[in-house]
Amino acid sequence: MDATATVTPFSTLIRTASHEQHTEAETSTFMSDLLGGRLGVDAYTRYTEQLWFVYRALEEGAEALRDDPVAGPFIQPELMRSTELERDLAHLRGADWREGVEPLPATAAYAARVAECARTWPAGYIAHHYTRYLGDLSGGQIIRDKAEKTWGFERKGDGVRFYVFEEITNPAAFKRGYRELLDAVNADDLEKQRIIEECKRAFALNTAVFRELGEVFPLSA
Numbered sequence: 001m002d003a004t005a006t007v008t009p010f011s012t013l014i015r016t017a018s019h020e021q022h023t024e025a026e027t028s029t030f031m032s033d034l035l036g037g038r039l040g041v042d043a044y045t046r047y048t049e050q051l052w053f054v055y056r057a058l059e060e061g062a063e064a065l066r067d068d069p070v071a072g073p074f075i076q077p078e079l080m081r082s083t084e085l086e087r088d089l090a091h092l093r094g095a096d097w098r099e100g101v102e103p104l105p106a107t108a109a110y111a112a113r114v115a116e117c118a119r120t121w122p123a124g125y126i127a128h129h130y131t132r133y134l135g136d137l138s139g140g141q142i143i144r145d146k147a148e149k150t151w152g153f154e155r156k157g158d159g160v161r162f163y164v165f166e167e168i169t170n171p172a173a174f175k176r177g178y179r180e181l182l183d184a185v186n187a188d189d190l191e192k193q194r195i196i197e198e199c200k201r202a203f204a205l206n207t208a209v210f211r212e213l214g215e216v217f218p219l220s221a
């Protein structure tokens with residue numbers, strides 16, 4: 001029998017390796033309070049601002065990686081979120097939304113690491129790409145639904161456009177295709193292991209942002 005037939009697919013390895021941290025991110029105090037409807041729209045706005053800094057790093061980095069033999073296949077225009085985030089922020093903060101928008105320290109560190117990977121380590125960039133975009137296509141839809149109900153945004157309208165992938169009509173099929181890309185990633189076993197480590201780091205960077213947001217928006221007991 002072909003020995004490779006029993007090897008666990010990389011998409012399974014990366015999902016399994018980050019499972020614990022996924023639960024941690026999902027159940028962070030800030031996320032729980034946000035999804036529990038216990039925070040105001042100002043907290044949602046501040047969170048959306050943080051996402052903008054992260055996606056700017058992801059998507060500015062994407063440009064240069066389009067033809068990269070390792071990261072290139074992952075760069076797909078239908079995933080891009082910066083324009084949607086900018087529309088959401090214009091809705092949430094007004095036309096002059098850029099004035100006074102600052103990343104939290106954890107966000108600045110996260111965006112810097114994404115940019116560094118994009119610049120110097122395309123395989124590491126994949127870890128960040130996976131952590132955000134596959135998450136947005138999955139749990140992101142739960143967040144959108146909650147946000148619409150809690151703060152009264154129009155369904156799939158301004159304020160929640162970040163969560164709406166207009167060009168991906170079948171997210172389940174898209175995710176299957178994405179997992180196939182992961183399984184076929186142009187990297188040896190050692191490099192795959194390093195990607196998994198970077199994925200864990202990506203989750204930790206997200207959790208750190210939630211922690212700081214939780215400090216800015218504590219629940220008044």
Ligand code: HEM
Pocket residue numbers: 011014015022025026027031035130131132134135136138139140142143175203206
């Ligand atoms: C309250 C917040 C969250 C909820 C409710 C949530 C929920 C989910 C659900 C239900 C799935 C499974 C989808 C499927 O089987 O296809 C999923 C997958 C995923 N989530 Fe989350 N999630 C949340 C937060 C996050 C965060 C903060 C991250 C990282 C930044 C993240 C990253 C991922 C990734 C990468 C996957 C894909 C796993 C894979 O199939 O390989 N999620 N999420």
